[in-house]
Amino acid sequence: MNADHRVLSVPEGLAGERVDAAxxxxxxxxxxRAADLISQGLVLIDGAGVGKSDRVMPGSxxxxxxxxxxxxxEVVPEVVEGIKIIHDDxxxxxxxxxxxxxxxxxxxxSGPTVVGHLAGAGFRISTSGAKEREGxxxxxxxxxxxxxxxxxxxxxxxxxxxxxxxxxxxKTYHALVQGHPDPHEGTIDxxxxxxxxxxxxxxxxxxxxxxxxxxxxxEAHRFASLLEIHLETGRTHQIRVHMSALKHPxxxxxxxxxxxxxxxxxxxxxxWLHAVKLGFEHPETGEYVAYESxxxxxxxxxxxxxxxxx
Numbered sequence: 427m428n429a430d431h432r433v434l435s436v437p438e439g440l441a442g443e444r445v446d447a448a449x450x451x452x453x454x455x456x457x458x459r460a461a462d463l464i465s466q467g468l469v470l471i472d473g474a475g476v477g478k479s480d481r482v483m484p485g486s487x488x489x490x491x492x493x494x495x496x497x498x499x500e501v502v503p504e505v506v507e508g509i510k511i512i513h514d515d516x517x518x519x520x521x522x523x524x525x526x527x528x529x530x531x532x533x534x535x536s537g538p539t540v541v542g543h544l545a546g547a548g549f550r551i552s553t554s555g556a557k558e559r560e561g562x563x564x565x566x567x568x569x570x571x572x573x574x575x576x577x578x579x580x581x582x583x584x585x586x587x588x589x590x591x592x593x594x595x596x597k598t599y600h601a602l603v604q605g606h607p608d609p610h611e612g613t614i615d616x617x618x619x620x621x622x623x624x625x626x627x628x629x630x631x632x633x634x635x636x637x638x639x640x641x642x643x644x645e646a647h648r649f650a651s652l653l654e655i656h657l658e659t660g661r662t663h664q665i666r667v668h669m670s671a672l673k674h675p676x677x678x679x680x681x682x683x684x685x686x687x688x689x690x691x692x693x694x695x696x697x698w699l700h701a702v703k704l705g706f707e708h709p710e711t712g713e714y715v716a717y718e719s720x721x722x723x724x725x726x727x728x729x730x731x732x733x734x735x736x
Contacts, residue, residue, distance in 0.1 A: 441483060514549075600702050
């Protein structure tokens, strides 16, 4: 096992700090990781073992052995039930992603992934991009379903990556949102950044990244409206954040302020958001192609309940 062995002298500024806090600050570790190393006996002060709540004294020798973690981003080939192949050729594969599947491995996610499915199903994907996200030119949240494209060749990867970067890809979503946006159609131009208090969510922030969402109302019902949404930019959680900022969160999106009672009433355990259509110039032929995905069962059921509510 590879390990990093380091010895540092405790500076004056950390006098009296708990060992786990001092370790975290001196070596740039998280407090959790620091406590874990202490409990494994991998931290010594002046040659003796310590407890995480012991205090450090200036001038003491803090010695730590940091084992390299097993790579949490390893792609595990595993066929995932529910992923449908919409189109497949030498350059691209277009899939219909179900809810509950991440696009690629990431820290903290141990569930199924699109990349793992394609590896398990024998697809050869472009090796461009970081190892755990080879061929990935776009992403959908774990809780968002719908159509997405993956590059199979190096050439198609670079062409598609550029197309997404330069916003020449037509991304169409349908969202069922609470209430009735006023006006019925419009553009939301509001920068998005990581939420200052909760690192798992995002928010409209003055210093966030430029984000533009166009929406129009397809159906207006008593409790909710069905919107067609076109994304000009592709920020993480963009539609969810923008609709929440308008006070019309996606039905079922409890993370962004949706009503849990309504979510329960329509039987939803995730946000009502679906990538219905993706259009772009095919990276090999140059011709415009478009692929579509119908609503999955849970979203269709929720919409039916909303349509019947009087």
